[in-house]
Amino acid sequence: MNPALVTGLVLAGGEGRRMGGLDKGLQDFAGQPLALHALRRLAPQVGRTAVSANRHLDAYAAFGVPVLPDDEPCLLPPFPGPLGGFLAGLQACETPWLVTVPCDTPRFPSDLVARLAQAVEASDGEVAVAATRDGDSLRLQPAFCLMRTGVKDSLRQYLQSGERRISRWIAQQRGVEVVFDTPDDFANANTLDDLDQLRPHRRP
DSSP: OOOEEEEEEEEOOOOOOGGTOOGGGGGGEEEEEHHHOOOOOOGHHHHSSEEESSSOOOHHHSSOOOOOOOOOOSOOOOOOOOHHHHHHHHHHHHEEEEEEEEEETTTOOOTTHHHHHHHHHHHTEEEEEEEEEETEEEEEOOOOOOOEEGHHHHHHHHHTTTTHHHHHHHHTTEEEEEEEGGGEEEEGOOHHHHHHHGGGGOOO
């Protein structure tokens, strides 16, 4: 798949509850905001980029890419979760494909989009989602999702029904799971302690 056919969206619209209400995407990682780090890691893999956010929109706009709040009236209460970002991205997307990554996973694979794209094309699917091995089972990483823009109506209906779980919506689509053998690449920062552990000075 030509990267020009894919828009990359960094999901930074969470409430940051486990960070004491801090805006997770604006926390420092290696001298730059966490969401900006994710954006720069994603940019070489796609044709264009954007950020989904619900607050501090000016700070995110300073990254130099479109900022998409998930403020569609059907998405109530506020902070509808990652799927709200998915829908905001799909509604603004001008390419046939959208890929999402969370802002709090700074070491996601540099070949993430290429591998998701290869799998979804091979399966003639609508959605490809990353997964990692957890012992003998697979663990979905559902915020790392490549999707055709044609799934927009399905997602809107799902959200309007009151559902919020990403994995349940993905299961309703024609999808494929793509297994990555490096689970540490998907380590994320739910708390400030997690973020400190991910910072380069803490790595072996």
